[in-house]
Structures are given as structure tokens and as C-alpha cells.
Amino acid sequence: MRSARLATALAIVTAALAPAATASSTTDQAGRADDGKALFREECSSCHGFAGQGIDGVAPDLRGAGTAAADFYLRTGRMPLANPGDQPLRSKPRYDEEQLDALIDYVGSLGRGPAVPSVDTAAGSVSRGQELFTSSCSGCHAISGVGGVAVGAYAPNLQGVTPTEVAEAIRVGPYVMPAFGRRQLSDADVNSIARYIEAVVDSPDDPGGWGIGHIGPVPEGMVAWLLAAVTLIVIAMLIGERRRRR
Amino acid sequence: MSRDRAELLVIALLLAAAAAAVGFVVAYLDGADTQTLGIAGGIAFAGLAAAAIVAGASVVRSLPSTESRPDYSYEDDDFDGQGDVSGLRDDLAAGADGISRRKLLAGSAGLAGAALGGALVVPLASLGPSTTALTSSPWRSGVRLVDENGVPVESTVLQEGSFLTAFPGGAEANTFGAPVVVVRVDPAGLELPPGREGWAPEGFLAFSKICTHAGCAVNLYRSPLYEPTSPDPALVCPCHYSTFDVRRGAEVVFGPAGRPLPQLPLRIEDGILVADGGLSGRVGPAWRGVREQ
Numbered sequence: 001m002r003s004a005r006l007a008t009a010l011a012i013v014t015a016a017l018a019p020a021a022t023a024s025s026t027t028d029q030a031g032r033a034d035d036g037k038a039l040f041r042e043e044c045s046s047c048h049g050f051a052g053q054g055i056d057g058v059a060p061d062l063r064g065a066g067t068a069a070a071d072f073y074l075r076t077g078r079m080p081l082a083n084p085g086d087q088p089l090r091s092k093p094r095y096d097e098e099q100l101d102a103l104i105d106y107v108g109s110l111g112r113g114p115a116v117p118s119v120d121t122a123a124g125s126v127s128r129g130q131e132l133f134t135s136s137c138s139g140c141h142a143i144s145g146v147g148g149v150a151v152g153a154y155a156p157n158l159q160g161v162t163p164t165e166v167a168e169a170i171r172v173g174p175y176v177m178p179a180f181g182r183r184q185l186s187d188a189d190v191n192s193i194a195r196y197i198e199a200v201v202d203s204p205d206d207p208g209g210w211g212i213g214h215i216g217p218v219p220e221g222m223v224a225w226l227l228a229a230v231t232l233i234v235i236a237m238l239i240g241e242r243r244r245r246r
Numbered sequence: 247m248s249r250d251r252a253e254l255l256v257i258a259l260l261l262a263a264a265a266a267a268v269g270f271v272v273a274y275l276d277g278a279d280t281q282t283l284g285i286a287g288g289i290a291f292a293g294l295a296a297a298a299i300v301a302g303a304s305v306v307r308s309l310p311s312t313e314s315r316p317d318y319s320y321e322d323d324d325f326d327g328q329g330d331v332s333g334l335r336d337d338l339a340a341g342a343d344g345i346s347r348r349k350l351l352a353g354s355a356g357l358a359g360a361a362l363g364g365a366l367v368v369p370l371a372s373l374g375p376s377t378t379a380l381t382s383s384p385w386r387s388g389v390r391l392v393d394e395n396g397v398p399v400e401s402t403v404l405q406e407g408s409f410l411t412a413f414p415g416g417a418e419a420n421t422f423g424a425p426v427v428v429v430r431v432d433p434a435g436l437e438l439p440p441g442r443e444g445w446a447p448e449g450f451l452a453f454s455k456i457c458t459h460a461g462c463a464v465n466l467y468r469s470p471l472y473e474p475t476s477p478d479p480a481l482v483c484p485c486h487y488s489t490f491d492v493r494r495g496a497e498v499v500f501g502p503a504g505r506p507l508p509q510l511p512l513r514i515e516d517g518i519l520v521a522d523g524g525l526s527g528r529v530g531p532a533w534r535g536v537r538e539q
Contacts (some may be wrong), residue, residue: 059475152477184403
């Protein structure tokens with residue numbers, strides 16, 4: 001009696017798992033997009049709508065967003081958001097590789113949008129990258145690339161970002177970042193910017209020995225003030241003469 | 247330490263300070279890095295300070311004297327309670343008389359002072375070009391917008407939501423009135439002040455890049471991908487975060503700036519952005535009575 005019940009339970013579990021196993025093992029693009037569709041309806045549709053058409057005032061239409069935007073937002077953990085009004089910030093991705101591929105393919109299949117750009121940092125030039133970074137990126141991300149504030153939004157730290165994320169962000173313009181088209185920054189320009197970030201922002205050359213967070217002259221001034229204050233107090237104590245008590 | 251040796255030490259320290267200050271000037275003129283300049287300047291000041299300490303402790307005679315306090319008690323109209331300091335004056339004169347090498351001391355102090363003064367003055371050469379052309383602007387109707395390499399700015403370069411910095415074609419780019427920041431927005435959302443109709447063809451807007459608060463370069467642009475849940479498009483100054491609403495003619499929405507960024511009217515000629523007039527206001531920080539609008 002007990003073994004019969006166990007066999008039935010096993011059969012049910014096997015039957016339930018089988019289709020899922022088949023689906024996940026398929027490498028076929030369409031099948032992956034189908035997986036993505038199911039996952040999208042589960043995870044994203046409460047804000048972006050059941051068919052990715054967006055909900056007015058809550059979240060944008062994703063038809064035409066393309067795989068570039070989906071790849072950027074999902075792989076950097078910026079989506080899903082807890083609250084649609086929050087700024088999407090980098091965090092641990094919520095999905096595993098397989099789920100990410102499926103979701104990104106599905107969002108890409110919703111409409112004609114920009115595909116994930118290919119970046120070749122080896123073809124870029126660090127000096128050209130510095131010029132472009134200085135004129136187009138450093139305003140918000142700071143010349144050291146550690147990010148900053150643009151009233152109402154944070155510009156994220158660029159240390160450790162992948163070249164593909166750099167290119168996606170330039171083309172997509174996530175959150176309040178301006179989007180740069182190919183006529184303004186060519187693919188070669190993007191290669192150079194990604195190479196500059198890899199070569200300089202990721203491993204800053206600190207001639208003073210200690211970058212103190214690379215957030216500009218404020219911490220350096222603080223250190224100078226603290227050291228100077230201590231030195232001045234010590235000197236004042238050394239040269240001052242205390243009146244002897246009688 | 248005997249007074250004699252102390253005097254020699256003070257003179258040596260003052261001369262060392264003078265030498266370091268001269269070294270600062272030489273290093274500056276030689277284009278040395280800031281660390282070298284800092285070390286030279288630091289040694290000069292430290293020498294001067296050490297000389298003052300030794301002089302105070304061992305050269306100038308020190309003598310304790312207690313000044314009696316005035317009597318604050320109220321007794322009719324008698325407030326004449328000042329202490330007697332005539333003895334102190336004599337003591338000080340006697341102390342000063344004891345200094346030998348008076349001229350050498352004064353001479354080296356003067357040399358150290360002059361050298362340090364020189365070291366303080368020479369960095370003024372780094373202040374950059376003169377700012378006599380503060381209020382003038384090269385923008386006139388028909389002046390083309392060019393990028394930092396002098397290439398005319400085509401209207402197709404900028405997609406909606408993007409921005410770039412432009413300069414007046416054929417004019418000095420390195421002046422206050424020259425740089426403008428060009429942004430492109432959806433023309434449907436424009437709410438420019440009255441009288442500025444037609445200033446923003448195809449949603450192109452150009453504003454002076456110099457902040458009206460302290461004259462910094464306005465180089466932050468936030469441009470929302472999805473506006474309902476993001477901040478509005480605005481130019482932001484990195485110095486004190488003055489925020490200018492581009493669709494309302496760079497009206498100040500946050501921060502210390504007192505007036506909007508001057509706007510440059512635009513027109514498009516053969517696909518190239520061209521100024522359609524001068525800037526709408528005076529460029530640069532609000533100082534000395536500049537209080538337009």
C-alpha cells in the first residue's frame with residue numbers, strides 16, 4: 001500500500017518535471033523566447049504589461065526596447081525594481097544565466113530594437129577614449145569614473161563595468177543618462193571609451209599613493225586640514241609658555 | 247643656548263627660508279611638478295617659523311611682568327586703577343640693546359620676507375588669460391555652431407535625449423561667452439518663455455555653458471528614458487548643483503543660481519545648426535549687480 005502511493009507520487013513529480021526539463025535543454029531561439037515569455041509574465045508584467053506594452057505612468061513600453069536595453073538592465077541587476085519610481089541601481093542579478101538569456105531574447109522579440117552591441121576594446125585607443133570620456137562622460141561620472149550626483153539621480157561608479165555594459169549604456173541611455181547615437185559617438189569611439197575605462201578607470205594611477213575615494217579635492221582638503229590642525233596644536237603647545245603656579 | 251649662537255641660528259634659518267623660496271620661484275619658472283613646488287614652499291615657511299621660534303625663545307629677551315587689573319569695584323567716581331608699566335618699558339629697551347648683529351638679523355629677515363613674497367606672487371602667472379571680455383559674446387545671427395575640432399554641428403548628429411558642447415565658428419572658443427551646450431528634446435514638450443517661439447527648431451535648444459551662479463562649466467545633463475518615473479530633463483552644474491529646466495528656457499529649478507542660463511536662438515541651414523541671434527542674456531556669474539530677470 002505504502003509503496004504504491006510512493007510510486008504514484010514519484011510518477012506525478014516526474015511528469016511535472018519532464019516538460020520543464022525538455023524546455024530548458026533546448027537551445028532553439030524560439031523555444032527560449034517562449035520560456036522568456038512565461039518568465040516575463042510572471043516577473044515583469046505587473047509593471048510592463050502582459051505583452052510588454054507598458055503601463056501608462058508606471059513603466060515604459062518594451063516593444064522596440066531591443067536586447068541591448070534588456071541585457072543592460074537585467075544583467076546588471078537593475079531590473080526588476082522594487083518600486084517603479086526608484087532609480088534602477090546595480091545589484092546582484094535576480095536570474096540565472098539561462099533565465100537571463102530567455103528573458104532578453106523575449107524582450108528582443110517584442111519589436112525591432114537595438115541589439116546587444118559588440119565591443120572590441122583592443123581596437124580602441126586610450127588617448128582618444130580619454131578625450132571622449134572627458135567631453136561626454138566625465139560631467140556626471142566624474143573624471144575618475146567613480147560616479148557622482150546629477151540632482152535627483154546618481155551617476156554610477158564605472159569601475160569594474162564590462163565593455164558591453166559601457167556600449168549598451170551609451171546607446172540606450174538608461175534612466176536619466178543621455179543616449180548617444182552612432183552619428184555622435186561611432187562604434188570606434190565606443191571601443192575607445194570602453195578601453196579607456198578598462199585601462200584607466202579600473203586601475204587608477206594614484207601618484208600621491210592614496211586616492212581617498214577618488215571623489216575629487218574635498219577628501220584631500222579634509223586630510224590636509226586635519227593634519228594641519230594637529231600640527232598647529234602641537235607647535236602651539238611646544239612654543240607656548242605656561243605660567244608657573246605660585 | 248647662548249644668545250650669540252641663537253642669533254647665528256636664526257640668521258641661518260632665515261637664509262635657508264630665503265633659499266627655499268628662491269628655489270620655489272626657480273622650480274615654478276622651470277615648470278616643475280606641484281610636489282616640488284609644495285616641498286620648496288613648505289621648507290621656506292618652516293624655516294621662517296623655526297627662525298621666529300628660536301628668536302622668540304633665545305634672542306629676544308623675555309621677562310615676566312604682571313599687569314595689574316583695573317579695579318572694577320564701584321567707589322564713587324574713582325576709576326584710576328591702571329597698573330604701572332614704566333618699568334617694563336625700561337626692561338624691553340635693555341633687552342633690545344643686548345642684540346648684537348642687529349643689521350645682519352634684520353637683513354636676513356628682509357631677504358627671507360622678500361623671497362617668500364616673490365614665491366607667493368609668481369604663481370599668479372597661472373591664473374590664465376585676462377577676463378576683460380567677460381560680458382561680450384561672439385554669438386550673432388548667422389554664426390555656425392562648431393564642435394571642439396571646428397567641425398560644423400549637423401542636426402543629424404544629435405538624437406533626441408542627447409547633448410553636446412558647441413562653439414562659435416570662426417571665433418575665439420576660449421572666452422566666457424563662447425561655449426554653448428546643445429540639447430535635443432521632443433518639441434511637443436517645449437514650454438519656452440513668451441517671445442522665444444521658433445528658437446528651438448526640431449527640439450534643438452542651445453544655452454550658454456557658463457553657470458549663472460559661479461561661472462562653472464555646466465556639463466551634467468539628465469535626460470530621462472521614461473519620464474513619468476524619472477526626474478525631468480535638466481542641465482546641472484557640477485559645482486553647486488544648480489539645475490536648469492531646458493524645456494522652460496533653462497529656468498532655475500534647484501540650487502543657488504539666481505537667473506536662467508542665457509539661451510541662444512537657433513535655426514537649421516542646410517542641415518547645420520546656426521545661431522539665429524545673440525544670447526538672450528548676459529553670460530556668466532551674477533556679480534556686481536548682474537540681476538537680469
